[in-house]
Amino acid sequence: MKQLIVPVEEFTTPDPVSIEETMALDELLRLMSDEGFRHLPVMRGGELAGIISDRDVRLFAGMPAAERAGLTAADIMTEDLLTIDASTPLDEAALQMSANKVSSLIVREGDEFLGIFTATDALNALVEVLRGVKD
Template sequence: MASMNVPVEEFTTPDPVTANEDMAIDELRALMERHGVRHLPVVRGESVVGLVSDREVRVVLGLPLTEINQVRASDIMASDPLTVTATTPLDQVAYAMSENKVGSVIVNDEDGRFLGIFTASDALNALTELVRGGGTPAA
């Protein structure tokens, strides 16, 4: 099989739904359900400061109601999410996700500005397209 050099940007979800640090669990859950997503980058201004997954939200929802109401995104977010640049080859990103056992990565441009999110679902879409011949072999 020919070698491929496909940048992650080609399969990144641009301008994803985001959360802020002060959002309550009910707000996070509602946002995820409304948009059909399982990962929410947590932003402060224009910077990503964390990442909340549906797994953390579900864990908190198992707590007593009085405790649930006290939890905010900042309490459960991964404060150092895996981050890549838009030009990082897709295979390197997928390998890093597997090695770090994460379901998503934050994608930034070369200047460090937030571009989007690449999830395991995006990886499966990429795999499907590339296997079906939609990808471009490297020269």
């Protein structure tokens, strides 16, 4: 079978909804719940500072409200971002996610933040590639 090389950019969620690092945790919980977001990039002064996943949020959601008071996105975000270049082949992106046991990667073109590549994006890519091979 011929190897198909598809850049991750083709299946990246572009310009995802992002939040400021100062957003209160309770507001963040409502946003993720109401809108069904599983990953939110966190911005600081217009620059990407971190990411919050639904897994991160679940760790704090069970805390008593009094203990959650005053917590912000900056308090729970992951700052050690896993990034890939937009031209990275899909298989390499998927392997990086698997090796690091993460459900998203930050996609960049040089220093520019383009979007996020999520497990859902990877599954959509798999379906598209398999359908293309089958046709």
